Amino acid sequence: MQGPVKAIGLMSGTSLDGVDVALIETDGESVAAFGPDMTLAYDAADRALLIQALEEARGLTDRDARPGILAEAERRLTERHAQALAAYFEAYPEHRDVAAIGFHGQTVLHRPDIRLTVQIGDGPALARAAHALTDAPGPALVYDLRAADVAAGGQGAPLVPAYHRALARGLDLPGPLLVLNLGGVANITYLDGEAEPVACDTGPANALIDDFMKARTGMPLDRDGTAAAAGRVDEGALARLLDHPFFARRPPKSLDRNDFREWVAAHGELDAMSVEDGAAILTALTAACVGAVLAHLPRRPATLIAAGGGARNPTLLRFLRARLGIAVLTADEVGWSGDALEAQAFAFLAVRALKGLPLSFPTTTGVPLPMPGGVVLPPHPAA
Numbered sequence: 001m002q003g004p005v006k007a008i009g010l011m012s013g014t015s016l017d018g019v020d021v022a023l024i025e026t027d028g029e030s031v032a033a034f035g036p037d038m039t040l041a042y043d044a045a046d047r048a049l050l051i052q053a054l055e056e057a058r059g060l061t062d063r064d065a066r067p068g069i070l071a072e073a074e075r076r077l078t079e080r081h082a083q084a085l086a087a088y089f090e091a092y093p094e095h096r097d098v099a100a101i102g103f104h105g106q107t108v109l110h111r112p113d114i115r116l117t118v119q120i121g122d123g124p125a126l127a128r129a130a131h132a133l134t135d136a137p138g139p140a141l142v143y144d145l146r147a148a149d150v151a152a153g154g155q156g157a158p159l160v161p162a163y164h165r166a167l168a169r170g171l172d173l174p175g176p177l178l179v180l181n182l183g184g185v186a187n188i189t190y191l192d193g194e195a196e197p198v199a200c201d202t203g204p205a206n207a208l209i210d211d212f213m214k215a216r217t218g219m220p221l222d223r224d225g226t227a228a229a230a231g232r233v234d235e236g237a238l239a240r241l242l243d244h245p246f247f248a249r250r251p252p253k254s255l256d257r258n259d260f261r262e263w264v265a266a267h268g269e270l271d272a273m274s275v276e277d278g279a280a281i282l283t284a285l286t287a288a289c290v291g292a293v294l295a296h297l298p299r300r301p302a303t304l305i306a307a308g309g310g311a312r313n314p315t316l317l318r319f320l321r322a323r324l325g326i327a328v329l330t331a332d333e334v335g336w337s338g339d340a341l342e343a344q345a346f347a348f349l350a351v352r353a354l355k356g357l358p359l360s361f362p363t364t365t366g367v368p369l370p371m372p373g374g375v376v377l378p379p380h381p382a383a
């Protein structure tokens with residue numbers, strides 16, 4: 001494979017909100033062009049099934065086992081991805097000549113401490129669906145992109161830093177740069193010129209806010225941070241929440257979606273708070289977790305670029321500015337796509353996987369050596 005090719009990334013993140021589809025043209029080193037993106041939103045039943053799958057996955061010890069609801073969840077998830085691809089090709093038939101697809105799947109359990117990370121998603125079934133939607137030779141499909149890193153002793157996450165680095169090369173902003181993804185969980189990539197990126201998860205982002213809003217109001221999110229903006233942050237309670245050993249640990253480090261659920265239930269005093277105050281403290285927690293990671297970075301970042309769904313939350317952006325004292329820009333403001341960034345990253349990583357290039361590095365996941373990964377399924381067998 002020489003020169004840039006068209007690649008599609010498919011991402012279903014920890015927010016459990018839908019399948020993001022994005023296309024880029026890339027050689028796995030840099031990005032030659034951005035294509036269109038689209039999201040296929042999960043309905044309430046899909047979401048409920050995935051939430052149940054996460055619960056059932058807590059007891060897994062074998063990453064290939066699909067007991068109970070997990071088999072059905074994997075089938076449904078794969079079907080939704082096939083539908084998302086079909087909708088994408090219907091809207092953009094000119095992109096049926098895609099050469100690579102990166103299929104992240106859905107993380108249902110992430111326990112790198114016991115070398116276990118589980119992404120459900122049936123790669124061979126999705127490859128068959130993709131081949132039925134494209135002309136021969138069709139795309140190669142790459143899935144299960146975290147397993148090799150975890151098997152080698154890495155955290156298996158975050159994997160987007162290689163893509164952040166490729167994108168950041170095109171920016172002219174005061175450095176060091178900190179790219180912050182505000183998904184269900186938050187993760188950062190610290191970039192200082194050509195030095196190896198430093199990365200880790202920082203703590204919860206939207207997952208706790210979404211779960212709190214759902215439980216207290218029935219709404220799936222605090223849209224535009226309206227509730228948090230009307231609340232008061234209990235700084236004492238926030239300090240107690242931040243007194244968790246995760247925040248004192250140096251990177252690399254990563255999280256499962258629900259790692260802070262019990263901790264917040266035990267220490268957050270949220271039950272006694274109004275919806276507004278509860279939303280405010282959880283939003284402030286997200287910002288304060290990013291603040292906590294600054295002490296572990298080689299230098300103080302000059303510019304922060306916020307991406308992911310949380311970048312649409314003006315209250316969260318305000319809290320970040322106030323707590324960090326760093327210039328905060330959104331991904332869209334620097335010409336990136338805040339919503340499609342992760343899906344684009346998995347398109348980029350698919351092409352890297354096809355070329356045998358590393359997806360992760362000692363400074364991003366703690367893997368001992370730069371690590372290739374992903375299971376590769378070839379283009380159309382008939383070709």
Ligand SMILES: Nc1ncnc2c1ncn2[C@@H]1O[C@H](COP(=O)(O)OP(=O)(O)OP(=O)(O)O)[C@@H](O)[C@H]1O
Nearest residue numbers: 013014015183184185206223224308309310312313
């Ligand atoms: N307008 C908005 N106001 C407030 N929050 C928003 C808004 N739009 C999206 N969000 C939040 O962003 C979340 C989705 O973010 P995103 O799609 O980046 O997550 P993800 O990719 O699923 O997660 P991860 O990056 O952890 O895998 C939603 O669950 C919601 O909480």
Ligand SMILES: CC(=O)N[C@H]1[C@@H]2OC[C@@H](O2)[C@@H](O)[C@@H]1O[C@H](C)C(=O)O
Nearest residue numbers: 014107110157158159160183185187
């Ligand atoms: C195990 C897993 O799926 N982790 C996700 C999650 O969502 C955000 C954060 O936690 C990040 O570490 C990772 O996703 C992004 C795409 C990554 O690997 O870079």
